[in-house]
Amino acid sequence: MTTVTEKIAVEKKVLSENDRVAAGLRERLRKNGVYCINIISSPGAGKTSLLERTLARFRPEERVAVLTGDIATDNDARRMARFGFPVKQICTGGSCHVDAKMVERALDDWDLSTLDLLIIENVGNLVCPASYDLGEDEKVVVLSTTEGDDKPLKYPGTFFRATTLVINKIDLLPYVPFNIEAVRENARKINPNIEILELSCTTGEGLDTWCAWLEKGVLA
Amino acid sequence: MTTVTEKIAVEKKVLSENDRVAAGLRERLRKNGVYCINIISSPGAGKTSLLERTLARFRPEERVAVLTGDIATDNDARRMARFGFPVKQICTGGSCHVDAKMVERALDDWDLSTLDLLIIENVGNLVCPASYDLGEDEKVVVLSTTEGDDKPLKYPGTFFRATTLVINKIDLLPYVPFNIEAVRENARKINPNIEILELSCTTGEGLDTWCAWLEKGVLA
Numbered sequence: 001m002t003t004v005t006e007k008i009a010v011e012k013k014v015l016s017e018n019d020r021v022a023a024g025l026r027e028r029l030r031k032n033g034v035y036c037i038n039i040i041s042s043p044g045a046g047k048t049s050l051l052e053r054t055l056a057r058f059r060p061e062e063r064v065a066v067l068t069g070d071i072a073t074d075n076d077a078r079r080m081a082r083f084g085f086p087v088k089q090i091c092t093g094g095s096c097h098v099d100a101k102m103v104e105r106a107l108d109d110w111d112l113s114t115l116d117l118l119i120i121e122n123v124g125n126l127v128c129p130a131s132y133d134l135g136e137d138e139k140v141v142v143l144s145t146t147e148g149d150d151k152p153l154k155y156p157g158t159f160f161r162a163t164t165l166v167i168n169k170i171d172l173l174p175y176v177p178f179n180i181e182a183v184r185e186n187a188r189k190i191n192p193n194i195e196i197l198e199l200s201c202t203t204g205e206g207l208d209t210w211c212a213w214l215e216k217g218v219l220a
Numbered sequence: 221m222t223t224v225t226e227k228i229a230v231e232k233k234v235l236s237e238n239d240r241v242a243a244g245l246r247e248r249l250r251k252n253g254v255y256c257i258n259i260i261s262s263p264g265a266g267k268t269s270l271l272e273r274t275l276a277r278f279r280p281e282e283r284v285a286v287l288t289g290d291i292a293t294d295n296d297a298r299r300m301a302r303f304g305f306p307v308k309q310i311c312t313g314g315s316c317h318v319d320a321k322m323v324e325r326a327l328d329d330w331d332l333s334t335l336d337l338l339i340i341e342n343v344g345n346l347v348c349p350a351s352y353d354l355g356e357d358e359k360v361v362v363l364s365t366t367e368g369d370d371k372p373l374k375y376p377g378t379f380f381r382a383t384t385l386v387i388n389k390i391d392l393l394p395y396v397p398f399n400i401e402a403v404r405e406n407a408r409k410i411n412p413n414i415e416i417l418e419l420s421c422t423t424g425e426g427l428d429t430w431c432a433w434l435e436k437g438v439l440a
Contacts, residue, residue: 010230042262043346043375044367071347073373094377096316096347124374126263127291127316127345146366146389147264153293154344155263157314169366175395 018132021100025107025135032112035218036120038098038134040158041142042151043124046168048076049201050142050210051121055083057211063116067106069098069123076121086110097129098122116218126151130158137217138162144169146176149183156190164195166210171200238352241320245327245355252332255438256340258318258354260378261362262371263344266388268296269421270362270430271341275303277431283336287326289318289343296341306330317349318342336438346371350378357437358382364389366396369403372410379410384417386430391420 029036039047051066058064065086068076077089088110090102103120112118120136122129130139141162143151146169152159159165165187167180180198187194197213199206249256259267271286278284285306288296297309308330310322318340332338340356342349350359361382363371366389372379379385385407387400400418407414417433419426 007230007234010227014224014227042264042344042367043371044262044364070374072376073370075370075374096345123347124262125316125345125347127343128348144264144366146364146392147262150293150295151263154290154295156292172366172392172395175392 015131018100021104022133022135025100025103027135028107028112029118029135029137032115034112034115034118035220036118036134036136037138037140037214037217038120038122038129038136039140039142040122040126040129040162041124041144042126042147045124045142045144045147046201047121047124047142048079050166050168050199051080051119052083053201053204053207054119054211054214055080055085057207058083058085060084063114064119065110065115065117066119066121067098067103068121069102071095071123092123096123096125096127097132098134099132100134103134117214126155126158130161138164140164140166142166142168143183145172145178145180148177149179149186152183152186152190159187159190159194162191162194164197164213167196167198169200169202170198170205171203235351238320241324242353242355245320245323247355248327248332249338249355249357252335254332254335254338255440256338256354256356257358257360257434257437258340258342258349258356259360259362260342260346260349260382261344262346262364262367265344265362265364265367266421267341267344267362268299270386270388270419271300271339272303273421273424273427274339274431274434275300275305277427278303278305280304283334284339285330285335285337286339286341287318287323288341289322291315291343312343316343316345316347317352318354319352320354323354337434346375346378350381358384360384360386362386362388363403365392365398368397369399369406372403372406376410379407379414382411382414384415384433387416387418389420389422390418390425391423 069090074089289310294309
């Protein structure tokens with residue numbers, strides 16, 4: 001019964017293989033001047049809605065593309081394709097996260113020199129995606145106000161690895177037991193340098209700041 | 221580069237070892253007449269709140285106990301312990317799900333003959349926990365109205381394996397784009413026999429039906 005040791009050994013090997021592919025991706029993105037973010041959240045926190053609102057604000061000449069990961073269905077790619085920018089679905093076929101190989105395959109027929117910004121929307125899962133480097137410049141965690149302000153403490157891995165926390169659904173604050181100060185404090189206990197943005201995809205509040213944050217990354 | 225094949229082989233081995241331990245647990249629970257449910261949901265869907273409301277309604281002589289899984293912190297066990305029933309935290313130490321071995325260890329010093337109902341609250345994750353049998357009688361998936369009515373299609377594994385879907389946070393229906401008919405339809409596309417309950421832990425609506433559902437399981 002050495003399965004736990006065996007499992008850890010194979011997980012380490014899988015992760016180091018993933019890191020190798022991710023390093024190649026990072027190099028390719030850097031060479032082509034593409035700024036890349038990897039968005040992670042629970043199911044239903046609003047990743048796709050945030051991307052819809054973001055794409056809707058972009059001018060047609062923006063050089064942006066989206067890879068959207070899901071276990072099943074291509075609903076998200078269809079939702080986003082109507083904005084006219086390149087969007088590709090990564091269907092993980094049961095897997096609980098997007099890995100670097102999936103991104104490499106998805107980028108195979110895209111000319112990265114035509115892009116300034118690549119957004120990867122991960123599978124809805126606040127745990128596993130954080131362990132898989134995708135060659136991105138930054139991991140962004142989206143947490144919605146309906147999920148509770150204790151989540152940074154309960155899912156520390158993701159909040160530790162993210163550079164930025166986006167608090168979504170602030171329009172629902174009057175109806176839910178969620179303390180913005182508490183969530184900021186909890187997130188900073190795990191990651192003192194995490195940047196925190198607040199927004200609502202429903203009312204549009206905070207989207208200007210989010211778009212300015214993206215632009216800052218693209219120009220950096 | 222055989223890591224994917226290797227990974228699948230080890231995953232299969234881990235799952236079959238898990239199934240072996242789960243079968244032992246199931247036998248032990250059955251012998252002692254304990255009805256056991258395994259509650260699965262995204263982070264923040266309201267598993268702990270549902271259990272708090274449930275325990276608050278139980279008479280002190282109810283023979284119920286709770287195991288609550290989290291990656292980090294024992295917040296949930298502390299939240300639930302104040303109702304006076306046995307509660308134990310399973311801290312998975314980074315793992316994205318509760319497995320049968322963790323349950324076996326947690327039950328080690330509990331006399332199952334003193335229980336009628338054992339509730340296991342899994343880690344907040346709509347993907348991975350569904351693959352791990354814990355010896356339970358039923359898997360219950362909790363989905364909150366803030367997560368979107370498309371989730372059964374996007375996370376089919378969990379909805380396929382659950383016998384029952386609890387739709388939580390129905391008090392927020394006026395404020396969120398969530399169609400109850402659509403979610404019922406989507407859940408039944410994945411699992412035609414799934415039982416569906418609706419409730420709100422905030423207003424208490426639907427909790428009587430939920431408690432009756434639990435009692436039906438205990439008496440069966």
